[in-house]
Amino acid sequence: MTEGRIARRNVIKGGLVMAAGFAFGGCALTSPLAGRGSRELIGFRPVALAEAKGVMPAISPDYEYQIVVPWGMPLQPDGPAFSWPPGADDQAEQMGIGHDGMTYFPLSEDGRRGLLVVNHEYGRNSHVLGVREPASPEQVRASQHAHGVSIVEIVERDGRWERLASPWARRIHVNTPVTFSGPVAGHPLIANPANNDWRGTLNNCANGETPWGTYLTCEENFNLYFGSKTPFTPNEAQTRYGLRQSGAGYGWHLFDERFDLNNPDYINEVHRFGWVVEIDPKAPDASPIKRTALGRFKHEGAAVVEGKDGRVTAYMGDDQRFEFIYKFVSAGPWQEMRARGVSPLDEGTLYVARFDEGGTGQWLPLTIDNPKLANRFEDQAELLVNVRLAASMLGATDMDRPEWTSVAPDGHVYCTLTNNVRRREPNAANPVAPNPHGHIIRWRDEDDHAGTRFSWDIFLMAADVYETEESFGSPDGLWADPDGRVFIATDGDQYRGINNQLLVADTATGKLSRLLTGVPGCEITGLTTTPDRRTLFVNIQHPGDGDPTITNFPAASDGHTVPRDATLAIHRKDGGIVGS
Numbered sequence: 237m238t239e240g241r242i243a244r245r246n247v248i249k250g251g252l253v254m255a256a257g258f259a260f261g262g263c264a265l266t267s268p269l270a271g272r273g274s275r276e277l278i279g280f281r282p283v284a285l286a287e288a289k290g291v292m293p294a295i296s297p298d299y300e301y302q303i304v305v306p307w308g309m310p311l312q313p314d315g316p317a318f319s320w321p322p323g324a325d326d327q328a329e330q331m332g333i334g335h336d337g338m339t340y341f342p343l344s345e346d347g348r349r350g351l352l353v354v355n356h357e358y359g360r361n362s363h364v365l366g367v368r369e370p371a372s373p374e375q376v377r378a379s380q381h382a383h384g385v386s387i388v389e390i391v392e393r394d395g396r397w398e399r400l401a402s403p404w405a406r407r408i409h410v411n412t413p414v415t416f417s418g419p420v421a422g423h424p425l426i427a428n429p430a431n432n433d434w435r436g437t438l439n440n441c442a443n444g445e446t447p448w449g450t451y452l453t454c455e456e457n458f459n460l461y462f463g464s465k466t467p468f469t470p471n472e473a474q475t476r477y478g479l480r481q482s483g484a485g486y487g488w489h490l491f492d493e494r495f496d497l498n499n500p501d502y503i504n505e506v507h508r509f510g511w512v513v514e515i516d517p518k519a520p521d522a523s524p525i526k527r528t529a530l531g532r533f534k535h536e537g538a539a540v541v542e543g544k545d546g547r548v549t550a551y552m553g554d555d556q557r558f559e560f561i562y563k564f565v566s567a568g569p570w571q572e573m574r575a576r577g578v579s580p581l582d583e584g585t586l587y588v589a590r591f592d593e594g595g596t597g598q599w600l601p602l603t604i605d606n607p608k609l610a611n612r613f614e615d616q617a618e619l620l621v622n623v624r625l626a627a628s629m630l631g632a633t634d635m636d637r638p639e640w641t642s643v644a645p646d647g648h649v650y651c652t653l654t655n656n657v658r659r660r661e662p663n664a665a666n667p668v669a670p671n672p673h674g675h676i677i678r679w680r681d682e683d684d685h686a687g688t689r690f691s692w693d694i695f696l697m698a699a700d701v702y703e704t705e706e707s708f709g710s711p712d713g714l715w716a717d718p719d720g721r722v723f724i725a726t727d728g729d730q731y732r733g734i735n736n737q738l739l740v741a742d743t744a745t746g747k748l749s750r751l752l753t754g755v756p757g758c759e760i761t762g763l764t765t766t767p768d769r770r771t772l773f774v775n776i777q778h779p780g781d782g783d784p785t786i787t788n789f790p791a792a793s794d795g796h797t798v799p800r801d802a803t804l805a806i807h808r809k810d811g812g813i814v815g816s
């Protein structure tokens with residue numbers, strides 16, 4: 237690690253040198269330790285390392301939590317009650333599993349009633365079905381219905397959150413009709429000889445929200461659900477997207493031909509996944525729309541920000557070792573585009589990031605008018621379907637697994653790089669090789685998120701605090717709040733075997749404090765708040781990795797009940813801003 241740390245110091249020094257001569261938009265990158273005076277942003281008493289290993293969550297003594305919307309809870313009060321393993325039809329009316337990114341959309345004036353829109357990233361067969369491999373189409377459908385997105389209406393009454401009967405509550409899963417828009421819509425690359433409808437979203441990881449009130453769900457490891465009974469020989473693009481005969485063991489291809497890689501009737505099914513999908517939570521009959529202009533890769537999340545000229549930018553990580561960071565900028569101001577009946581997510585430019593030495597960087601446009609790309613791809617649609625290959629051709633910077641992005645009010649974009657034990661060659665933005673604990677990078681674009689140049693620095697190397705009381709590793713979920721705090725949720729090995737955790741960092745002072753720890757085998761993810769920021773919703777994903785002998789969470793007693801993914805609603809006991 238010694239060499240890595242030296243490399244990092246050089247990077248930060250480079251960043252400061254850059255700031256002197258290349259500050260734009262009033263921005264000069266500063267160290268997290270410089271800046272705002274002595275105002276204490278983080279006042280809560282942290283969870284100590286020694287308390288962070290229990291079979292139930294631990295929270296700061298200044299906070300309380302309540303468990304809401306667990307896997308299997310019916311979306312409507314009169315819906316089918318949870319039973320295990322769930323039947324496919326019941327599961328389609330209940331909360332899915334693998335709670336991940338989510339957004340709270342307030343419905344009432346006081347913000348205490350709203351729609352919670354929750355991604356369901358994944359659930360192993362052993363957890364969902366109680367078997368390693370499905371033995372029937374019914375079991376495959378149950379697994380498919382456990383994936384996707386839930387929309388559920390909740391309200392706070394007398395300090396407790398409850399589910400309500402709701403006209404908006406609905407499940408979107410692997411068999412829900414969807415539509416495509418943008419350059420790939422109508423293209424032969426998403427048509428199958430079987431002429432089957434477009435259906436489904438899966439491996440819904442992190443999320444985003446648009447200024448026009450819709451939800452974005454991001455399809456990450458779609459490759460893992462495809463497989464074949466006979467040997468499968470991937471081509472270059474299929475190899476790059478991780479397609480292989482065994483998939484990840486879901487076995488959907490055994491009973492659902494859509495997911496059989498060697499079935500010639502469904503040859504392009506795999507091109508229908510790996511997109512950012514827009515959902516209008518207040519239009520329960522509207523189909524989810526796959527926004528293909530944002531490219532096809534293992535989408536972690538999509539942090540959308542409106543620039544001062546009204547154009548929107550979406551920042552997106554592609555979570556795999558040595559993959560890239562992207563952004564999409566709408567062609568025009570979003571209000572004007574929508575007034576013309578055009579989605580701001582359908583027309584615009586997709587870019588990939590190149591981080592240069594010295595704290596500067598360049599957004600490289602992924603457009604077919606680049607002769608190099610036109611040589612390789614027929615049209616913009618083919619480029620977008622294979623955008624990882626296109627990005628490599630332009631010399632994008634390979635990263636240590638880009639996970640969540642979040643835009644701070646000062647314009648900095650923060651991005652977690654969770655870890656990369658396979659890195660041998662460091663680069664400017666990924667200076668540690670190997671990088672088992674990960675880091676958080678940040679940048680600021682010129683031209684208020686629309687420009688092609690940016691300045692960047694490393695906010696935090698997890699290795700620098702890993703052996704301290706504030707230890708964390710494998711940062712994943714991330715949210716920059718309006719006051720200068722950054723919430724960091726982890727997913728990976730933690731120091732001394734503590735549970736995955738939620739920490740709060742002060743971006744001005746560098747102070748780091750542990751707010752919450754989960755349960756054994758879980759990850760912490762999914763950060764969203766009420767508008768007054770008095771309640772934070774956060775997810776406990778895959779508690780015990782589904783093993784009831786590890787934890788019964790959220791059941792408080794013994795008895796080896798199956799652990800269930802669930803959301804925690806947390807608040808300060810004194811009613812203060814969450815994180816303070």
Ligand code: FEO
Binds near residue numbers: 441555639
């Ligand atoms: Fe879905 Fe990269 O975590």
Ligand code: CA
Binds near residue numbers: 713
């Ligand atoms: Ca993640």
Ligand code: CA
Binds near residue numbers: 639654712727
């Ligand atoms: Ca992760």
